[in-house]
Amino acid sequence: MSFEIEKIHAREILDSRGNPTVEVDVYTCCGFGRAAVPSGASTGTHEALELRDGGDRYDGKGVLKAVKNVNEVIAPELLGMDASCQREIDDLMINMDGTANKANLGANSILGVSIAMAKAAAMSSGVPLYKYLGGVNTVTLPIPSFNVLNGGKHAGNELSIQEFMIQPTGAKTFSEGLRMAAETYHALGKILQGKYGVGATNVGYEGGYAPPLIKTRDALDAIMSAFDVSGYGDEIKIGLDAAASSFYMEGGYSVDGNRLSPGELIDYYVDLVNTYPIILLEDPFEEEAYDDFARLTAKLPGTIIVGDDLYVTNIKRLEKGIKMCAGNALLLKLNQIGTVSEAFDAARMSFRSGWKVMASHRSAETEDSALADVAVALGCELLKTGAPARSERTAKYNQLLRIQEDLGEAARYACI
Numbered sequence: 001m002s003f004e005i006e007k008i009h010a011r012e013i014l015d016s017r018g019n020p021t022v023e024v025d026v027y028t029c030c031g032f033g034r035a036a037v038p039s040g041a042s043t044g045t046h047e048a049l050e051l052r053d054g055g056d057r058y059d060g061k062g063v064l065k066a067v068k069n070v071n072e073v074i075a076p077e078l079l080g081m082d083a084s085c086q087r088e089i090d091d092l093m094i095n096m097d098g099t100a101n102k103a104n105l106g107a108n109s110i111l112g113v114s115i116a117m118a119k120a121a122a123m124s125s126g127v128p129l130y131k132y133l134g135g136v137n138t139v140t141l142p143i144p145s146f147n148v149l150n151g152g153k154h155a156g157n158e159l160s161i162q163e164f165m166i167q168p169t170g171a172k173t174f175s176e177g178l179r180m181a182a183e184t185y186h187a188l189g190k191i192l193q194g195k196y197g198v199g200a201t202n203v204g205y206e207g208g209y210a211p212p213l214i215k216t217r218d219a220l221d222a223i224m225s226a227f228d229v230s231g232y233g234d235e236i237k238i239g240l241d242a243a244a245s246s247f248y249m250e251g252g253y254s255v256d257g258n259r260l261s262p263g264e265l266i267d268y269y270v271d272l273v274n275t276y277p278i279i280l281l282e283d284p285f286e287e288e289a290y291d292d293f294a295r296l297t298a299k300l301p302g303t304i305i306v307g308d309d310l311y312v313t314n315i316k317r318l319e320k321g322i323k324m325c326a327g328n329a330l331l332l333k334l335n336q337i338g339t340v341s342e343a344f345d346a347a348r349m350s351f352r353s354g355w356k357v358m359a360s361h362r363s364a365e366t367e368d369s370a371l372a373d374v375a376v377a378l379g380c381e382l383l384k385t386g387a388p389a390r391s392e393r394t395a396k397y398n399q400l401l402r403i404q405e406d407l408g409e410a411a412r413y414a415c416i
């Protein structure tokens with residue numbers, strides 16, 4: 001069956017940081033798909049290019065050029081094609097752009113079309129997006145990784161570590177895990193207010209609290225106290241996204257007011273993992289430090305070591321990392337690479353190598369919930385999309401609730 005593309009239309013909308021981003025509508029003979037593109041703050045140098053207008057409008061952050069590229073360059077080429085030919089459509093856009101990092105058309109233009117195309121084809125087929133992308137045996141929901149406390153570039157405090165996440169690994173279902181995490185998030189809010197005063201529950205970009213802390217251990221101790229209050233100390237674990245490129249300079253890392261060499265930073269992480277129930281470390285080193293990733297992975301074989309800025313969802317960088325054992329998990333961000341097909345390639349390369357995949361939002365998000373479907377379609381073990389609060393984050397968690405309901409008895413909860 002063929003679902004002819006009848007119309008493609010892009011517009012500028014606002015993301016959760018109040019900056020413009022691209023939204024794309026795709027119409028077929030018998031379906032419709034709408035996708036909105038997220039945006040990062042602690043972006044990796046090797047990510048595909050997000051096309052911004054420059055100039056005064058929205059402080060130079062407009063995306064009218066990217067919108068125009070969809071409406072005037074991409075759309076005319078794609079009209080009449082079959083929306084379910086995802087790979088062919090993605091390859092055509094990659095070739096039209098002609099650069100390695102999508103600098104001509106912009107990864108934001110291309111990705112908007114790519115995701116909207118998948119949604120339009122799913123609706124045209126009468127199949128939910130997760131099943132359309134994943135097939136009939138798609139039954140596993142990821143363990144959510146909730147960012148409950150924010151630092152680094154995502155918060156106005158002095159914590160070096162960007163994301164303090166909690167994972168309800170001991171829950172039996174996704175919905176149970178969501179409830180446990182939300183209860184713990186509220187307990188954490190009360191603890192922070194009691195200890196650090198009213199402003200301590202202001203939030204960062206991803207909805208996690210951004211208390212006026214400096215030391216990593218103070219943040220971890222507050223989370224441990226929240227476990228005591230919520231009573232889920234056995235069921236919930238901790239993950240950190242250090243986003244270490246943001247506190248790296250001239251060969252050293254600034255953490256907790258100290259300057260550490262890469263070797264000292266390894267010892268620091270080992271000590272944290274031995275003290276707290278930490279099961280995951282993302283971007284523990286800067287974005288070129290393949291060797292240090294490999295050293296830490298060898299030292300902490302039981303810990304999930306995730307590459308985000310290091311791999312930027314790019315199979316060339318990932319291939320090198322897999323050969324070097326530089327980590328054991330990929331962070332999957334669709335806008336780092338710019339098409340659904342290429343993101344699936346990266347996830348599959350990870351799985352084939354015995355690595356895990358954590359699907360991920362960006363720090364500026366929209367109400368688009370496709371990420372939840374993508375995570376289920378691929379069978380990702382983990383999904384991070386911020387705190388269990390704020391609509392641009394709960395859009396994804398709530399979509400997972402709907403998917404769980406849709407699967408009924410067949411639904412499984414990932415295990416790591």
Ligand SMILES: C=C(OP(=O)(O)O)C(=O)O
Nearest residue numbers: 040041042043361362363
């Ligand atoms: C989600 C992240 O942040 P950003 O979108 O700002 O890169 C991250 O670093 O994992």
Ligand SMILES: [Mg+2]
Nearest residue numbers: 241243283308
């Ligand atoms: Mg990260």
